[in-house]
Amino acid sequence: MVVSNSNETRFLIENDEDIAFEEDILRNAFSVKHWLRFVEHKKNAKCTSQAINMVYERALRELPGSYKLWKSYLDFRREQVKTLSIVSKEYKDVNNCFERALVFMHKMPRIWLDYCQFLMNQMLITKTRRTFDRCLQSLPITQHNRIWPLYLQFVKMHNIPQTAIRVYKRYLKLQPEDAEDLIDYLFSIGNLNDAAIKLAEIVNKEDFLSKEGKSKHQLWTELCDLISKNPDKVHSLKVDAIIREGIKRYTGQQGKLWNSLAEYYTRSGLFEKARDIYEEALISVMTIRDFSQVFDAYAQSEEKFINAKMQIQNLTEDDDIELELRLARYEDLIERRPLLLNSVALRQNPHNVDEWLKRIDLLEGKPLEIINTFTEAVQTVDSKQAIGKPHTLWVNFAKFYERNDQLEDARMIFEKAIEAPFARVEDLASVWCEWAEMELRNNSYKEALKVMQRAVTPPAKKASYFDEKEAVQFRVYKSLKVWSMYADLEESFGTFKSAKAVYDRIIELRIATPQIIINFGMFLEENNYFEEAFKAYEKGISLFKWPNVFDIWLTYLKKFLQRYNGSKLERARDLFEQCLEQCPPEYAKPFYFLFAQLEEEYGLAKHAMAIYDRATTAVxxxxxxxxxxxxxxxxxxxxxxxxxxxxxxxxxxxxxxxxAREMYLKFADLECKLGEIDRARAIYAHCSQICDPRTQLQFWNIWKEFEIKHGNEDTIREMLRIKRSLQATFNTQVNFMSAQMMAAANAGEKPQNSMEMVEDVVSTAQKPEKRLEVKEKKDIRFVKGSTEDEQVGERINNPDEINIDDEESSDEEEDGIDKDMESVRKPSKNISLERNVVPKEVFGGLKQDEDSD
Known part of the structure; x- marks a missing residue:
């Protein structure tokens, strides 16, 4: 019941509607829903804040552990003081209300966040910091991630760097991956020393993953830029050690890191130390790009120093000396650039022979350095990994001593070179040959022969020439290059017997080439040992097969013919037959010419013709x-x-x-010259079978001129008839092919290959299909196989009805006939029709008449 004389009750019950809510509360004192309904009624009734607060207080006395009541109450109290000054008493009351709430709600992060945000708005730094600390102590670790963002925001709002750093360090124990936030904050407050320390820590952590997606190399670059550009602010780190560690770790960016280290010493005022760093970098970098970066930075640094000195107005004597010294250093740096660049290339690949030779050329005029470079090169280069020819280092080393008239030293170099572990036999063979050539240049002919004799002497332990596991010193005695050099020396300075023994040994070792065989034969011929030379050629022929033996056979046969001419004809014939027995067609032509020439000059003409006849099918x-x-x-x-x-x-x-057409025309021209007009006409008729009138216009013009000159009206009309017949035949065959392709396409079948069809048509057109037979005058018949139509056949069977006027011809041809016939002489009376038509056998039956023979 409501006590009417109670001051509190009178205050709460402001109207009759409150009585119903009060009675409801009395019945459901522990129901949050009913209390909130009562509060909502008060708010809708626009009661005073004090009255609403009293309802909240009564509810919380009954339900102190209700998060919903406390949250609603605190939000309402904060809303009440929103427009008031932060120094008013009401703010303290709200703070006290939060403190009372946290007695029960100390595990609720939302209450803590609202309280901390409320304190931040009041600018109470110490109280806010302590509240955050209490919050973190009260909440479990799993909920700290909700508190820290607001806490970090708070410490960055105020100029409290030491406190902020301590807060960040505590935060990083929970979230170490956010270390970059601390670094950014340290940068913002100008604490570069601590920023460098923290950056060095995360760089050294192998498992650190940048939240911003930066790689370790980018972090290293930032650290090096920071410590190199701020030597006066970063004093807690060993800058030299850090940058050198980066140089070892990141070989792809050595140039930039070296420049950072040199810049650190330059900004520190240690200019000589910076110069030493640049020099060390130039002899350490491994790539051309890094070298260019370091060299350019070094040159710019020297230029700046020189410009700075030159801008001083009153230079003392010491300043002049220092300026001259810097200028000399700068000039020396520019002059050393090619050599330094060559050093970079050799560091990239110390087995590059060409780069070593370039280095030696750059050291021209410095004999001591050249000798040291040669020594280092031959000791460094591994023949198995070498790029270039490793033996050239030894050879050039020896030539260097030779140019300085130190032959004994050059021989000593060659002695060491022949013991070097070359990867290929050719390299060691080149060393032996170069040694011999050096002796020849110095007129030591006997020494050159001794050198080559040593080179070809078989070792005690013999090895296969192709066994790469064996040392080249055991295989060089089979090197063709060495033996060729030795043979040349024996020919020039030895005896005939010794030179011949060398060639025989080459053949015995089966390392000879066709050129060696030819050289051996020529050497024997020069000394008038012709039969020995021919035996040498025969040995070479037995060693090689076609086509390698081509040059040997050709030289052998020419030399044999040149020597004996026709005195040993049967032997020469045997040689030619032996050569041509297995000779491929592409190499047979010169041998047939030589063989035929031999028979023409010293043999029988009949044999020569037989050889030419064989050649027409063998080539x-x-x-x-x-x-x-x-x-x-x-x-x-x-x-x-x-x-x-x-x-x-x-x-x-x-x-x-x-x-074949060209042969037809030449054949017909020959018969004309012999006066055999009918034979010529038969040749033209036979040739017409492979001459399409649409394409071979030249042939038909030639035949036309022939008939105008030697024929008459009948022969010309016969020529035109043959022409029209062939033209119709070709057209019919091409049309048939087109029709066949269209029919196959309409039927859905795979058509015949177009090229195959064309070849079939052409081959069919080229076959002579008709032959004419002469019985009596004007009796012309078609032999079996004729392709003429029935109408033409009827005219042939009835020769009396054949009339020139009945022949069909085009207007152009008729006009041509009228013009050409004016110049045609009429045939004499003793020439019968048989002389003006095609003979019985068109071409195959052409034989020489017994009378003409």
């Missing part, structure tokens, strides 16, 4: 046309032009169409 297809022309020319010179008829026939059968 390459590309050479057969040329061979037939030579054959025809030789046959005409020896046996007369009538002998060439059978050669022409063979050529036409063998040669392809393009070349």
């Amino acid at each position: 390459r297809e590309e050479d057969r046309y040329e061979m037939f022309n030579i054959y025809i020319k030789k046959a005409a010179e020896i046996f007369g032009v009538t002998y060439t008829r059978q050669i022409y026939e063979k050529a036409i059968d063998i040669l392809p169409d393009d070349q």
Whole structure:
């Protein structure tokens, strides 16, 4: 019941509606929902804040552990003081209310966050810091991540660097990956020493992952820039050790790190130390890019020092001396650049022979340094890893002593060189040959021979020439280069017997080449040992196969013919037959020419013709046309032009169409010159079978001119008839091919390959399909196989009805006939029709008449 005389009750019950809520509260004193409903009623009734606060206080006395009541109450109290001054008494009351709430809500992070934010708004630094500390002590560690962002925000709001640093260090124990935030803060307050220390710590941590996605190299770069550019502010780190560690770790950025170290000493005022760093860097970097970075920075540093000195107005004597010294240093630096750059290349690959030789060229005029460089080079370069020719180092080393007239020292170098562990036999062989050439240059011929004798002497332990596991010193005695040099020396300064023994030894070791065999033969010929030379050639022939033996055979046969001419004809024939027995077609042509020439000059003409005849089928297809022309020319010179008829026939059968046409025309021209007009006409008729009138216009013009000159009206019309017949045949075959392709496409079948169809048509067109037979005058028949249509066949079967006017011809051809016939002489009376038509056998039956023979 509500006590009416109670001051508190009178105060709370302001209207009749409150009675219902009071009675509800009395019945449900421990229900949060009912209390909040009562508070909401008070707010809607626009009661005073004091009245609403009293309801909250009564509710919290009943339910002190309700988070919902406390949160609503505290939010309401903060809202009440929002417009008031932060120094007013009401703020303290709210603070006390938060403190009372935390007695029960000390495990609720939201209450703590609201309280800390409220204190931050009041600018109570110490109280806020302590409250944050209490918060972190009260809450479990799993909820600290909700508190720290606000805590860090608080310490950065005020100028309390020491406190902020301590707070950050505590925070990093929970979140070490956020160390970069502390570094950024230290940068912002100008505490570069601590920033460098912290940056060095995270750089040294192998498992550190940058929250900003920076790599270890980027962190190293930031650290080096920081400590090198601020030597007066960073004093807790060993800068030299840190940067050198970075140089060892990050070899790809050595140039930049070296420059950072030199800049540190430059900014510290230690200029000589900075110069030493630059010099050390130039002899340490491994890449051209790093070298360029260091060299450019070094040169710019020296230029700045020189400019600074020159700007001083009143220079003392010491200043002048120092300026001259700096200028000399700068000039020396520029002059040393090629040598320093060469050192970089050698550090990249100490087995690069070319770079060592370049270095020696750069040291020209400094003999002591050259000797030291040669010594270092031959000791450093590994033949198995060498780029270039490692033996050139030894050879140039010896030549250096030779140029300075120190032959004994040069020989000593060669003695050491022949014991060097070369990877290839060719390298050691080159050393032996260079040694011999040095002796020759100094007129020590006997010494040169002794050197080569040592080189070719078999070792006590013999090894296979191709066994790379064995040392090259055991295999060099089979080197062709060494033996070739030795053979040349024996030819020049030795005896005939010793030189011949060298060549025999080369052949015995089976290391000879065709050129060695040829040289051996020429050497024996120069000393008039011709049969020995021929035996040498035969040994070479037995050693090699085609095509390597080509040069040996060619030289052998030429030398044999030059020596004996025709005195040993049968032996020469045997040699040629032996050569041509296995000779490939592409190499046979010169041998057939030599063989035929031999028979022409010393043998029988019949044999020569037989050789030419063999050659026409034994040589390459590309050479057969040329061979037939030579054959025809030789046959005409020896046996007369009538002998060439059978050669022409063979050529036409063998040669392809393009070349066969040329033979047809030459054959026809020959018959014309012999006065055999009918034979010539038969040749033209046979040739027409492979001459499409649409493409081979030249042939038809030639035949037309021939008929105008030697024929009559009948022969010209016969030529035109053949032309039209062939043109129709070619058109029919091409149209048939097109129709076949279209039919296959319409039927959905795979069409025949177009090139195959064209080849079939051409091959069909090229085959002569008809032959004419002459019985009596004007009796012309088609032999079996004719392709003429029925109408033409009927006219042929009834020769009396054949009339020139009945022949079909184009207007152009008729006009041409009318013009050309004016110049055609009429045939004489004793010339029968048989002389004006194609003979019985068009071409295959062409034979020489017994009378003409």
